[in-house]
Amino acid sequence: MFETILAGGIVVTAKGESRADVAINGGKITALLSPGESAAAREAVDVNGCYLLPGLVDAHAHLRQPGLTDKEDFASGTHAAALGGVTTVLDMPTDKPWTATSDHLRTKIQLATGRIHVDVGFQVVASTDLSLLEEFAELGPVSCEVFTADVPARYRFESIEEVATALRHVGRNRMLAGLSPGDQSILRAQERLPNSGDVAAFLASRPPLAEANGIARAVLAAAATGVATHIRQINSAFGVDTWRRLRDTADLSVETTPQNLFFDSTAYETQGAALKASPPFRSAEDVEALREAVRAGLIDIMATDHAPHTPAEKAATYAAFADIPGGMPGLQTLLQAMIRLVDEKLITLSDVARMCAANPARRFGLGQRKGSIAPGHDADIVVIDRRQPDVVRNQTQVSRAGYTPFDGWQIGASLRHVFLRGEEIVRGGQLTGMPTGVVVAGVF
Known part of the structure; x- marks a missing residue:
């Protein structure tokens, strides 16, 4: 049984796009399953029609x-x-x-x-x-x-x-x-x-x-x-x-x-x-x-x-x-x-x-764990919805700078979820919990 499955999405990698369900265990991507492939999971996240980027x-x-x-x-x-x-x-x-x-x-x-x-x-x-x-x-x-x-x-x-x-x-x-x-x-x-x-x-x-x-x-x-x-x-x-x-x-x-x-x-x-x-x-x-x-x-x-x-x-x-x-x-x-x-x-x-x-x-020496939606990599995944456009606004910026040079720009997608090592850290434009980031080392 998998801990989490992101089901119904379109996986985007540096080589192209493909429909697949992403299975996650222990903070790692365990498998890319064919759409609709039978698999048990403690949690299934519906990302139907969305694009999944690393x-x-x-x-x-x-x-x-x-x-x-x-x-x-x-x-x-x-x-x-x-x-x-x-x-x-x-x-x-x-x-x-x-x-x-x-x-x-x-x-x-x-x-x-x-x-x-x-x-x-x-x-x-x-x-x-x-x-x-x-x-x-x-x-x-x-x-x-x-x-x-x-x-x-x-x-x-x-x-x-x-x-x-x-x-x-x-x-x-x-x-x-x-x-x-x-x-x-x-x-x-x-x-x-x-x-x-x-x-x-x-x-x-x-x-x-x-x-x-x-x-x-x-x-x-x-x-x-x-x-x-x-x-x-x-x-x-x-x-x-x-x-x-x-x-x-x-x-x-x-x-x-x-x-x-x-x-x-x-x-x-x-x-x-x-x-x-x-x-x-x-x-x-x-x-x-x-x-x-x-x-x-x-x-x-x-x-x-x-x-x-x-x-x-x-x-x-x-x-x-x-x-x-x-x-x-x-x-x-x-x-x-x-x-x-x-x-x-x-x-x-x-x-x-x-x-x-x-x-x-x-x-930068992180290629064995970061940068790709592939088995063995950290389950760092961004889910965007191309059916729902968004607007960049100064008012939503959380950096202490307090602005963005792109204020008012129309964007042809909205951010639905962000996962860090398999845990959802952003949903609907808001953090979902306490800081869980770690310091990573380069391996050359």
Whole structure:
């Protein structure tokens, strides 16, 4: 006898769709049964006509704890994730302090335990003291971030030799390297020029050239060292073209965010501070180039870069646009934004399962248990109803940011249920119980 059967749904994987009943035991998917196949279960959940996707894995999120909990914390951030169908959050290391030592990581694990509504994996950061990476082995971080620009000097690797050296240490300690493409020399050059402080000045400080050069440097360093490397969000035509030409050179993957597919730089005229982040939104031509890359399957992972700030911080007056705290919320709207792309026929639901579940799980060392509706995997399952549309609203957002850039958007599906390791954690847009998430470790 099975503990639970989800009956009557359409199972979506990275490879396609099929009708099947999903049988669950002990938090794991035990079997995919033919529709109507006789099977006994203690609980049968009717999901007739609904689509079942693997729980989403957000590979790029900032939960802000420790040190920045006025912006977000483990409880509020994972609450938002659960309501958005994200059952695994991979937390970035840029908190206060940055997660640069094993003690920092142990503290985060302790703080998360008992407070998280979904599963969380932790990402650490390389500092100029690369010997510290040796301490992380037993703690199972899902990546080690190597920054090249726009961060404090202690965490910055500017030259290709510095990047290659950092990658060697990351690889030696059996971790995936995450790399944000940028160019500190361009930032320095901009600092020496007259600065109007407006949006145009901010865009000029982070041009497509900086992104493309950062991608090329990451690719060449990965090829020279043989270290698996994941390139963080790209959003320019120049960056996409550079990625297309070089992507087969090494063990590489790349991500972008949903917002980069919807907004161009003209959106700053209406939404301003709410959309300020890095990389900045670019031209309509850049957006179209990125959309074409997604359509062609050139983008491996769709992540959110969930980076909330308080409403007061975003609403304050600043001397320059560049001074506005950068980042916006995204965990609660990842699934909705992806469905919007399905509605627009840019992608399919299988593409959502691929870019938001299977690929990030596999790339970040969680592929044996996350990212797929398949026997042996954790029963992390999102149930959506394409017969019932929905509307994104600021009023329903639970992140401490208190808003979404997608407010008012029509979405061609509603979220019915979210299951985490076989237990229903969301029903009808509400949490169903206390936090049951656990910290997960990457296996490489």
